[in-house]
Amino acid sequence: MKHARLLNYCINILNDFNKKVDGVEQHLSSFIKQNKILDRGEEQFITEVFSGSVQHAKVMNVVTEGFFRSDGWNSLKSDKNLYTVLCYLSLYRLDELGMANYRKFIRTQDVNKMFKFLSFFLNENNLHSWIKDEWCKIYEHTYVQVNLISPIQRWLPELKELIIQLQDKIDNKLKAKSPKTVTELSPFKLTKPRPRSVPVPEKIPTVSKPKDVPKSTYKLPSEQKLIQEARERNRRRTEEQLLGATKSQFKCASKEKSDKTKIRMQNVIADQESKLMFEGSKARPLPTNTADNIPIKLNMATILREGALYQKREQDVIKKLSLLEAGAKDGSEFQMWQDEMRQKDLEKELSEIERRRLEGKLSHEEAILARQSLIQDNRQKVLKMKEEAEEMMQEYVARRLDEEKVLRELVEDVLAGHQNAKEAKQKLQNYKRKIAEEVSEESRGLLRQAFEEAAQDMRRKIDLVQEIRAMEAAPKNNRKFIDWTSTAGHALLSEMSIAELKERLCLMKAKQLEEEENKRDTILEAKEAKEQMLMEKLEQISRHRIAEGQLASKKQVEKQKKPEKAKSVDPKLKALQDKLEQKKLERLQTAEQNKIKPTKESAAVTSSLNKQKRIQEDSRWRELEQRRERQAALQAEGVLTNVSGQKLSSFSQRSRSAGKLAC
Structure with missing residues (x-):
């Protein structure tokens, strides 16, 4: 029995079956005659699988449609009957087939398809949850439990083992071979030698205890510490001197010019250069307007569009005149009445807009008044919050002092325990150093071995490249001879040679030129x-x-003759305007009342602050003048005055002071 052929027969008969057209027995007999299936066992197997799949189609559809919705969304729909046959064999025929034949049916198909379907179908969570619920909608609960769930549950361990084998095959895992039996050696039966006599232990000589290494060996000398402190002091002193010198520089001795002077110099230079531009480009004068009515050039589209417009107007006028001749009324009076009503609507709309504008201004003034009252309330709240903040700050300062006292005691305890931690850290570093030395020796050996393997692989690749290049360098004869009068020999009705094709192309070109002349x-x-x-x-x-x-x-002319109408004033708008003026006056009065007026004490404080500011400015200008005078004197003597020169001199002074301390 060939399992692949039987499975293909079952899939094909399901693919060709249409339950609306053919009956089950009729389709089965015609399929067997068409495929010439003579073996009685194969015919019986196909009959049972086909009839069972049709009978239990609803059960199979629950599994296959669920598979395509979840795990098999990228699988082919044409494989639905394959999954239907396998599902039928798993549910109804697994006891008859046995695990060996079922495994052969699975291995005839693609490994990835079978693994994906079986891992979905034989998942216990799916079987006992939604698949079982869907089957209970078709059959009774006892039938589903006894005839569907229980048989598949018995074979579930062997089926899971089959899924694991498929997974190993996908991952290219090899089956572990059973270890071979090793021959066990038995010792010879020889005479045992006598035990050796135990030697007398020698006396271990006692060695006197050596002296401890002095602690000064692991400490730096105190002279270096003193030198370093002296360097730090000198560096800070020179930096302070440099900072003071840069702050007290004279403005008169500065080589750099101010921004105002630079701008004036640029203006003077630009003015002088503008006078020297003899061959500059001159602007082209504006063209004179020769005529008032310049003719506009019209294209074809505008001409046709305007012509169609005037044509339509003429037709409308003709139609209107014909209606008037027939007895229709003239609509001029209605047009005048309509214009008057539109003018009234426009005036009403404008008055409504003006009313909204005045209402908006009025609401704006009311909002300003509300905001001023809110500001006054907020000032009172701020004063109250300041008093509360002062009380909370005093409480916070007292609590902070207590916390600092507790932290100081804790720091003293921690410093006492740091000494013991240093000794443990030194031991740990020595242990790690020994481990690192051992690991480095092993890594050197592995690296040497990897270099040797890479060199062998490179030599093998070089030999292979040389062989390929030698094969490519061999000469090849690629010449082909063409007969222009022979055909390709494809046995087609429209087949022709290249010479005949050229003649036909010449005839077609001549015909095309004639058609072009006629079209022109x-x-x-x-x-x-x-x-x-x-x-x-x-x-x-x-x-x-x-x-x-x-x-x-x-x-x-008629419009100019008509007298202009006097504009009417709406009484509602006038009332709103008066109310707006009243709110503005009220707002200004409130702002004048809320304005902060200076008192005698505040005026005295302000005048004292201004006086202190003038004194500070005078002292700063005096310092700047003194610094510039000192800098000018130093420049006259040839001493560096810029920042880099001051840094260089400070560095030389620092090195000289460090040398004196070292001596």
Whole structure:
């Protein structure tokens, strides 16, 4: 029995089956006759699997559709009948087939497909949760538990072992071989020698205890510490002197010019250079306006668009005149009434806008008044919060002093325990140093071995590259001879040789040139007709423009003759304007009351602060003048005065002081 062939037969018969057209027995007999299945055992197996899959299709669909929704979303839908057959064999025929035949059916298919489907279907969480619930919707709970869940539960250990084997095959894991039996050696039966006599132990000589290493060996000499402290003092002193010198520099001795002076110099230089520009570019003068009415060039689209507009207007006028002849009324009176109503609506809308604007200003003034009252309340709250903050600060300072006292005692206890920690740290460092030396020796050996293996691999690759290059360097004959009159020999109806193809191409080019000439003539005729039509449209447009200009001038004269109407004032707007002025006056009065007025004490404090500021500025200017005088005197003597020179001199002084201390 060939398992792959039987499984393919079962899948094909399910693929060809259509339950709306064919019956089960009819389709089964026709499939067996079509595939010439003569073996009685194979025919019985196909019959049972096909009829069982059709009978229990709902049970199989629960598993397959759940698989495609969750784990098999990237699997092919054409494999649905394969999963249906395997699901049927697992649920209903596993006791008859046995694990050996079932394993052979699984191994005939792709390993990845089988592993994905079986790991989903045989998962205990899926079987006992949603799969069982869906099956209970189709059959009774006792039938599902006895005929579906219990058989698969019995074979679950062997099936899980099969899934593990598939996983190992995907991961390319080899099966561990059973160890071979090793021959056990038995010792010879020889005469045992006599035991040796135990020697007398020698007396260990006692050695006198050596003296301890003096503690001064591990300490630095006190002279170096004194030298370092002297260097630090000298460095701080020179930095303070440098800082004081840079702060007290004279402004008159500075080589750098102020920003104001630089700007003036740049302006003077630019003014002088502007006078020396003899060959500068001159601006082109503006063109003179020769005519008031410049003709506008119209393209074809604008001409046609404007012509269509005037044509439509003419048709509307003709239609209107025909209606008037038939007895229709003129709509001029209605138009005048409509214009008057629109004017009234516009005035009403403008008055509404003005009312909203005044209401907005009024609400703004009310908001300012509310804000001023809120500021006054906030000032009272701030004063109250300041008093509370002073009380809390006093409590915090007292609590902080107590905490500092406790922390000071804790620091003294910690410093006493640091001495013991240093000795333990030294022992740990010695132990780690020994371990590092051992590890470095092992790593050197491994590195040497890796270098040797890499050199052998490189030599092998070089030999292989040389062989490939020698094979590529061998000469090859790639010449091909072509017969232009012969065909390719593909046995096609439209097959032709290259010479015949060239002749046909020449004929087609001649035909194409003739068609192009005919098309060119038709285009020229169409263009002339279009130009004639455009000229007619332009004449029509010019006539309409002249008529519209005359009508516009007539309307302008009539409009100038009409008297202007006096604008009416809305009483509601006037009341809002008065209320707004009243709120503004109230706001200004409130602001004047809330304004902070200076007292005698505040005026005295302000005057004293201004006096101190003037005194500080005078003293600063005197210091700057003295510093500039000292710097100018030093420059006259040839001494460095910039920052780098001062740093260099301070460094030389520091080195001289350190040398004196060392001596």
